[in-house]
Amino acid sequence: MANKVVLDQDSMQRALTRITYEILERNKGGQNLILVGIKTRGEYLAHRIADRLEQLEQVQIPVMAIDVTNYRDDHLDAKDDLGLEPDEKLNIANQNIVLVDDVLFTGRTTRAALDALIQIGRPQAIALAVLVDRGHRELPIRADFVGKNIPTAQNEKIKVKVKEFDGEDSVEIVH
Numbered sequence: 001m002a003n004k005v006v007l008d009q010d011s012m013q014r015a016l017t018r019i020t021y022e023i024l025e026r027n028k029g030g031q032n033l034i035l036v037g038i039k040t041r042g043e044y045l046a047h048r049i050a051d052r053l054e055q056l057e058q059v060q061i062p063v064m065a066i067d068v069t070n071y072r073d074d075h076l077d078a079k080d081d082l083g084l085e086p087d088e089k090l091n092i093a094n095q096n097i098v099l100v101d102d103v104l105f106t107g108r109t110t111r112a113a114l115d116a117l118i119q120i121g122r123p124q125a126i127a128l129a130v131l132v133d134r135g136h137r138e139l140p141i142r143a144d145f146v147g148k149n150i151p152t153a154q155n156e157k158i159k160v161k162v163k164e165f166d167g168e169d170s171v172e173i174v175h
């Protein structure tokens with residue numbers, strides 16, 4: 001069966017713009033806000049949201065990217081490498097964090113990200129923004145900001161492409 005495109009470039013841009021407005025509304029114009037993108041594609045989406053925040057409110061919101069592989073519950077090695085650049089320091093104490101990822105599925109990646117962040121500091125609050133929520137949660141985790149809810153079968157996969165990494169913007173259901 002052919003892959004089904006569920007978001008094209010325009011609808012993906014609109015979804016990110018809507019998420020940006022919602023983040024602004026809930027964060028009083030972006031005070032004490034930090035966007036934390038989950039690698040791989042969450043990093044690019046976090047930067048796009050930050051660009052829109054700057055256009056809309058003339059605020060520069062810090063963006064960090066974290067690699068949570070070592071914090072996953074199926075990867076029980078040393079939990080000490082977040083993939084930050086050597087000169088990057090995450091000062092998240094008392095800040096409002098918005099985690100950004102492309103897909104929310106079982107919730108295990110989000111859980112790993114929460115674990116990683118909480119070991120660094122004690123933020124005031126952590127919220128979650130995802131481009132696609134495809135359901136099938138295995139943990140009590142939900143997103144605060146959702147680009148699109150896409151009900152899927154367990155054996156399907158959502159494939160997100162971002163132009164910075166994949167050369168194009170699209171979201172497809174892969175059968």
Ligand SMILES: O=P(O)(O)OC[C@H]1O[C@H](OP(=O)(O)OP(=O)(O)O)[C@H](O)[C@@H]1O
Binds near residue numbers: 039042106107
């Ligand atoms: O809710 P979950 O079941 O954890 O699934 C969601 C995660 O899966 C994908 O990452 P993937 O592991 O494919 O890595 P990638 O982002 O580097 O491609 C996606 O980017 C999310 O981070």
Ligand SMILES: O=c1cc[nH]c(=O)[nH]1
Binds near residue numbers: 105157158159160
């Ligand atoms: O369908 C899925 C599930 C997890 N991660 C993805 O990128 N797609």
